[in-house]
Amino acid sequence: MQKTIKLTISVFIFFILLVFYLSLNKVSNYDTENLVGNKLNQIKLESLEGINYITNKNLKKNSYTLINFWASWCAPCRVEHPFLMELSEIKNLKILGVNFKDKKDNALNFLDSLGNPYHYLAKDIKGKQSVNFGIYGIPESILIDKDFIVIKKFVGPLNFEDLNEIKKIVSSL
Amino acid sequence: MRTKIIFTFLLINFYSYVASNETINENKIYKNLRCLVCQGQSISDSNSDFAVTLKLVVNDLIEKGKSEEEIYNFLSDKYGDWILYKPKFNLENLALWFLPYFVLFLGGLIILYIIRKKVKKT
Numbered sequence: 001m002q003k004t005i006k007l008t009i010s011v012f013i014f015f016i017l018l019v020f021y022l023s024l025n026k027v028s029n030y031d032t033e034n035l036v037g038n039k040l041n042q043i044k045l046e047s048l049e050g051i052n053y054i055t056n057k058n059l060k061k062n063s064y065t066l067i068n069f070w071a072s073w074c075a076p077c078r079v080e081h082p083f084l085m086e087l088s089e090i091k092n093l094k095i096l097g098v099n100f101k102d103k104k105d106n107a108l109n110f111l112d113s114l115g116n117p118y119h120y121l122a123k124d125i126k127g128k129q130s131v132n133f134g135i136y137g138i139p140e141s142i143l144i145d146k147d148f149i150v151i152k153k154f155v156g157p158l159n160f161e162d163l164n165e166i167k168k169i170v171s172s173l
Numbered sequence: 174m175r176t177k178i179i180f181t182f183l184l185i186n187f188y189s190y191v192a193s194n195e196t197i198n199e200n201k202i203y204k205n206l207r208c209l210v211c212q213g214q215s216i217s218d219s220n221s222d223f224a225v226t227l228k229l230v231v232n233d234l235i236e237k238g239k240s241e242e243e244i245y246n247f248l249s250d251k252y253g254d255w256i257l258y259k260p261k262f263n264l265e266n267l268a269l270w271f272l273p274y275f276v277l278f279l280g281g282l283i284i285l286y287i288i289r290k291k292v293k294k295t
Binding site: 035038130132 | 222
């Protein structure tokens, strides 16, 4: 009996140490891994002009769509803007810009001065729609295919590596 | 007469218990949702932009008649299980749920063994 208890305690201590080791080496921050492969079913965003809605129906014809959340007040959005301008020239890719918690005039001024890379422009004034896309800050971008499957999510401003990665994915068609 | 009074009180208590279970407490939900942009805070404790937006979404879902479970499922679909403070009861989290009971049981067995040993000696 004593032997069994000693063995059980040893196994238990080993188990606890293993759990600690694994937990301490695990990144506990939010990551977007679980979103990749998910389908974005019900896209319904009000256009920036407020006259119609952008839905799955509009995006169905695109081979790839990059959904980019941005705002005129967001400094990192200015940093990624040149990359978006470059991406807008790719044939297989269309960009949906979702203006996040912004004023329409400021958003339009932003696009006037820096250029408009967006094929579709939508707005999310209260930020509630962004939750449907798993957004928690801007800028964030989601690359989806024609079946609305999330291929990749980019948290933070797009950079040169992201640009190349998107180009590579899109050109693989 | 006394029976009638007791019965009425029981009935009132029963109805209030049922009503409290049916009403969704938004604060309880806020407290179980992690603010992803904060350090160790729930959205209930935070006034960050993300927390405020999430509270609006939770309120909308409650108004649409979604249950607490459905709200958690919706948000964990979007942000992963990390957004929930209380882990879901599933195969992945089985050890997390049952380990405390196992430790309690094991501790009880050890105490029982020690006591029996002492009793035998005396």
